[in-house]
Amino acid sequence: MINHYDINNDIKFLAKSEIRLKIISELQKKPKSVKELVNTTKITYSSISSNLSKLEEHNYINKKKNKYYLNPLSEIYYRNLMDFKMSIDLINDFHDFWDKHDIDQLSTESLQNIIDLKDSELIKTTPLDIYKTHNTIKEKINESNNLKAIFPYLHPEYPQLIGNILKNNGTIELIIPRNMFKKMIFEIDETIRKAATKEGRLKVHTTPKELKIYLTICDETMSLGLFKSDGSFDQNRILISSSKKSQKWANNLFTNIKGNM
Amino acid sequence: MTNIQTKRQLNEEYKNIKYILTSTMRSRLILAMYKSPKNLEELRNELNKPSATILHGLKELENKNFIKKIQKQYQLTSNGFLLATNMVKLIENWSSINKNTDFWDNHNLSGIPKELLKNMHFLKDATYVTSTTSDLSNAFNRYIKLISNASELKIIMPIYSENHFRHIIELLNENKLKYLELTVNKEILKSIKANPVLKRNLIKNKKVKVHCVDADLKLFLTYAPTFMSLTLFFKDGHYDDSQILIGTSENTLSWASELYNIYGGEK
Structure with a gap:
């Protein structure tokens, strides 16, 4: 698959110096003179000026009159670096969520776009509220007109929740294990179920494969749950987010898993 | 200190x-x-x-x-x-930019949204073709060759070029090209409408859909089922017909499709 990856010297050149990174982040907002850079960053004149020369030498910036401008490509490089930084921050911020959990069913694309989840909140159960994760999701589903979900296991309340959405003319699309089909779908009120199926508002995809991911996509929020490395579902943690990016991320993941079935 | x-x-x-x-x-x-x-x-x-x-x-x-x-x-x-x-x-993004540094560095990139600039790794298989002093229309000819086999084309057209239109109309008339979507701004649309040949063959053609957008278009993107091509403007504002970026991999096509949909297509 891959021949040889390495962090090239350009990446190192930028990553090595916080001052250079800071200068680029400032110039990205707008072109500035040395003095303006010193004032906004509080870094000494000598450090700023020596790093400006190095950046100019490496063709990241150029000087016109007394202002320094970022070259368009430098901005792209910088953004790529900052995305990478954000991905590390996200791994660290939700350390317990990823750690010792199974992420094999997340596609490479989903993993590469993991920063789309950066506005998420990690919901954890507490000894005083051991159903906090389930109840949070339930609340979101109840507020939503439509639902797309990957349910790797059956919760006795799901048929009811799904039935409610269908009753209100909402749309449901599910990915579930094959052996769950009867228990899940036949528990929904028959008249509602048949009408919705006929109108194309209830779509169910079943798979003989084991699903190792829990995903719900409501109108406003998405939530993600993972399995622990020992194979059991982690009922105590979910990542929940209402940002547009996370919604798109979740939809991509849903489509990807559907496509792989 | x-x-x-x-x-x-x-x-x-x-x-x-x-x-x-x-x-x-x-x-x-x-x-x-x-x-x-x-x-x-x-x-x-x-x-x-x-x-x-x-x-x-x-x-x-x-x-x-x-x-x-x-x-x-x-x-x-x-x-x-x-x-x-x-x-x-990160590494792939970087190397994919470096592979075509001259192309990216020579041009105004403001037409490409930041989100897509951050996903340059999708373009790692794309390469650019340059016209040379011995072959001034190398890039243009490559483009014409590319589109001549397409049955479907979606184009963001930021320029009014009768030369391009002539070839496209030919393909439509030969029925090689069965569907064409053109995304243009008001100014270009006005010029197309003012030319009776173009009006008849493009605007009034059932195989052609024209989308008019308000945006100042700073890219010439062609998205087809099997390839994508991109030409850009120089930093000084002039259109550059001498360098064309071409890609055919699945990733490159999905990058192009996303870019096309940001400007064109049904809203």
Whole structure:
């Protein structure tokens, strides 16, 4: 698959110096003179000026009159670096969520776009509220007109929740294990179920494969749950987010898993 | 001297990328294990470093919970795998830009939204063709050749070029081209309508859909089922017909499709 990856010297050149990174982040907002850079960053004149020369030498910036401008490509490089930084921050911020959990069913694309989840909140159960994760999701589903979900296991309340959405003319699309089909779908009120199926508002995809991911996509929020490395579902943690990016991320993941079935 | 507090803030802000990216040992170890779990000997051979150095690096990564040792195999944890995947993305983005540096560096990139500029790794298989002094229309001819086999084309057209239109109309009339979507701005649309030949063959053609947008279009993008091509404007505002970026891989096409949909298509 891959021949040889390495962090090239350009990446190192930028990553090595916080001052250079800071200068680029400032110039990205707008072109500035040395003095303006010193004032906004509080870094000494000598450090700023020596790093400006190095950046100019490496063709990241150029000087016109007394202002320094970022070259368009430098901005792209910088953004790529900052995305990478954000991905590390996200791994660290939700350390317990990823750690010792199974992420094999997340596609490479989903993993590469993991920063789309950066506005998420990690919901954890507490000894005083051991159903906090389930109840949070339930609340979101109840507020939503439509639902797309990957349910790797059956919760006795799901048929009811799904039935409610269908009753209100909402749309449901599910990915579930094959052996769950009867228990899940036949528990929904028959008249509602048949009408919705006929109108194309209830779509169910079943798979003989084991699903190792829990995903719900409501109108406003998405939530993600993972399995622990020992194979059991982690009922105590979910990542929940209402940002547009996370919604798109979740939809991509849903489509990807559907496509792989 | 920069004062201590400023220094501390700066360190804090960038310490994570510095930690991973500036140590050749740490980054190579992570990337080596991204391919597959490895034992010490395999790592030693791959990195060509003594055991002591490698063990030191492994210990550091283990403490950060990026890797774990199971029996004699070192492998990435899920956190480490997430990190490695994003590291590979960074490297691929970088090399994909570097592969076509001249193309990107010569042009005004304001027409390409930031989100897509951050996903340059999708373009790693794309290459650019340049016209030369001995063949001034090399880029244009390549373009015409490319579109001549397409049954479907979606084009963001920021220029009024009768030369381009003439070829496109020919393809439509020969019925090789069965569907054409054109995204243009008001000014270009006005010029098309003012030309009776273009009006008849494009605007009044059932096979053609024209979308008019308000945006100032700064890119010439062609998106077809089997290829995509991109030409841009110079930084001074002039259209550059001498360099064309062409790609055919699945990733490149999905990048182009996303770009097309941002400007064109049904809203």
